[in-house]
Amino acid sequence: MTPSLPTPTDTIFAPASGFGRAAVAVVRISGPAAGAALDRLAGGRPEPRRLSLRRLRDPASHEILDQALVAWLPGPATATGEDMAELHLHGGLAVRAAVLRALASVPGCRPAEAGAFSRRAFLNGRIDLTEAEGIADLIDAETEAQRVQALRQLDGALGRQVATWRETGIDLLAGAEAALDFADEGDVDADDLDAALSGRAAALRDAIQGALADGRRGERLREGFCVVLAGAPNAGKSTLLNALSGRDAAIVSDIPGTTRDTIEVRCDLGGLPVILVDTAGLRATEDAIEAEGVKRTHRRIRSADLVLHLMPADGPAVAEGLGDIPTLRIRTKSDLAPGAGEGALAVSAVTGAGLDALLDAVQAAAAASFGQGDALVTRERHRAALTRAAGHLDRVAAAPAGFPPELIAEDLRLAVRALGEVGGHVGVEEMLDRLFSGFCIGK
Numbered sequence: 170m171t172p173s174l175p176t177p178t179d180t181i182f183a184p185a186s187g188f189g190r191a192a193v194a195v196v197r198i199s200g201p202a203a204g205a206a207l208d209r210l211a212g213g214r215p216e217p218r219r220l221s222l223r224r225l226r227d228p229a230s231h232e233i234l235d236q237a238l239v240a241w242l243p244g245p246a247t248a249t250g251e252d253m254a255e256l257h258l259h260g261g262l263a264v265r266a267a268v269l270r271a272l273a274s275v276p277g278c279r280p281a282e283a284g285a286f287s288r289r290a291f292l293n294g295r296i297d298l299t300e301a302e303g304i305a306d307l308i309d310a311e312t313e314a315q316r317v318q319a320l321r322q323l324d325g326a327l328g329r330q331v332a333t334w335r336e337t338g339i340d341l342l343a344g345a346e347a348a349l350d351f352a353d354e355g356d357v358d359a360d361d362l363d364a365a366l367s368g369r370a371a372a373l374r375d376a377i378q379g380a381l382a383d384g385r386r387g388e389r390l391r392e393g394f395c396v397v398l399a400g401a402p403n404a405g406k407s408t409l410l411n412a413l414s415g416r417d418a419a420i421v422s423d424i425p426g427t428t429r430d431t432i433e434v435r436c437d438l439g440g441l442p443v444i445l446v447d448t449a450g451l452r453a454t455e456d457a458i459e460a461e462g463v464k465r466t467h468r469r470i471r472s473a474d475l476v477l478h479l480m481p482a483d484g485p486a487v488a489e490g491l492g493d494i495p496t497l498r499i500r501t502k503s504d505l506a507p508g509a510g511e512g513a514l515a516v517s518a519v520t521g522a523g524l525d526a527l528l529d530a531v532q533a534a535a536a537a538s539f540g541q542g543d544a545l546v547t548r549e550r551h552r553a554a555l556t557r558a559a560g561h562l563d564r565v566a567a568a569p570a571g572f573p574p575e576l577i578a579e580d581l582r583l584a585v586r587a588l589g590e591v592g593g594h595v596g597v598e599e600m601l602d603r604l605f606s607g608f609c610i611g612k
């Protein structure tokens with residue numbers, strides 16, 4: 170379980186509650202000198218796992234730095250698995266700076282780099298890689314659906330499932346290795362063994378492929394549903410971006426070709442993460458900068474989940490098609506020329522007409538794209554490793570009778586390794602233990 174990497178001997182500390190002025194600022198300390206840091210700053214260690222009010226002093230000058238709630242969290246039953254301490258300070262910039270300076274003066278203590286606490290939790294076997302990713306995603310979650318997905322991964326949904334698959338793979342490998350050993354003794358029916366093995370490998374392959382056949386909705390939920398606003402210059406793209414997002418994000422003018430850079434606004438539509446992208450108007454142009462903008466528009470359209478093709482009620486639309494990406498046709502500036510547009514949704518940023526209907530349509534498209542049910546795979550890293558594992562299992566399942574057992578064992582070993590990569594346990598030591606503990610003494 171625990172990766173065999175060296176465990177740190179130094180003690181790290183960092184503000185854990187953000188960097189601005191706040192009511193309370195939490196400083197976390199982790200490592201063998203965490204207790205000594207409390208001794209020096211707080212005059213001792215309070216009862217474990219209870220917040221206690223203490224005066225914090227500078228260890229050298231004995232000047233009082235703050236009145237704070239402090240916690241002593243002796244390892245290994247802590248988030249990192251090490252001795253930990255927390256200082257809940259008054260959240261002023263000067264208070265925090267003075268306490269961090271005092272901590273840096275404690276022997277063995279140094280500021281933590283980004284992710285250092287989770288890294289230690291992983292090194293100490295408190296969490297696997299998928300749970301560490303869940304922590305990162307939970308902190309980054311901006312919408313309800315993202316929070317739910319991240320919390321599920323932090324809770325071990327992916328890690329446990331992959332660990333179960335890996336156990337099965339290790340069993341299959343142990344069986345194949347045993348068959349290798351006994352093959353020359355002639356007392357095992359090799360054909361029966363082959364058939365059972367390929368059946369179980371196929372079942373494991375199918376289970377993994379079932380989880381992979383999710384339309385990438387876990388990855389897309391992490392990244393957000395990407396909606397690109399495209400159309401001719403002056404179609405009203407930037408105005409619509411501002412209206413839909415309720416922010417004054419993009420410059421609007423009656424000069425065609427105003428927008429050159431793509432502008433992204435992240436929104437929460439009914440709990441779903443949606444990224445609205447404003448683009449440069451599509452037209453042939455001599456202007457090198459605008460031409461680069463148009464190139465970028467085409468690139469964003471190709472990677473979009475949904476394109477809003479804007480056509481102003483009072484002007485020309487882009488004649489060309491926008492590719493085979495799902496597209497909603499939007500008739501903008503409907504206040505200027507009332508009347509229906511063929512198969513288009515009419516909106517006006519001036520009167521607000523049609524904006525709610527458009528938001529509903531975008532939300533419905535996002536909901537359909539994210540699909541029903543929870544996805545297990547949330548990152549390309551998982552998908553790549555699971556795809557590799559399924560590929561190796563497929564070769565085992567498809568191996569004809571009499572196929573060299575060494576090659577079958579090798580594919581199983583590679584499948585187990587790929588599954589182990591998902592949780593960050595890449596070694597095969599466990600498999601060796603299981604294999605050899607099942608052997609007779611003396612063999």
Ligand SMILES: Nc1nc2c(c(=O)[nH]1)N(C=O)[C@@H](CNc1ccc(C(=O)N[C@@H](CCC(=O)O)C(=O)O)cc1)CN2
Pocket residue numbers: 195245246247248255
């Ligand atoms: N003040 C504070 N709030 C926080 C954290 C923190 O470190 N400090 N967390 C930042 O991570 C999160 C909570 N996560 C935690 C995960 C594990 C353990 C822990 O000590 N686990 C031990 C003991 C469990 C128990 O007593 O039930 C264990 O699993 O053995 C603590 C916090 C969110 N809130």
Ligand SMILES: Nc1nc2c(ncn2[C@@H]2O[C@H](COP(=O)(O)OP(=O)(O)OP(=O)(O)O)[C@@H](O)[C@H]2O)c(=O)[nH]1
Pocket residue numbers: 401402403404405406407408409420421422423424425426427428429448449450451501502503504505516517518519520
């Ligand atoms: N009457 C009316 N005018 C609008 C509406 N939406 C945008 N406009 C006007 O149309 C002009 C162009 O709007 P923009 O939002 O800058 O158009 P754009 O598509 O971003 O244009 P480029 O960035 O040049 O490609 C501005 O003068 C807007 O005020 C609308 O719904 N009704």
Ligand SMILES: [Mg+2]
Pocket residue numbers: 406407408419420421427428447448450
């Ligand atoms: Mg614009």
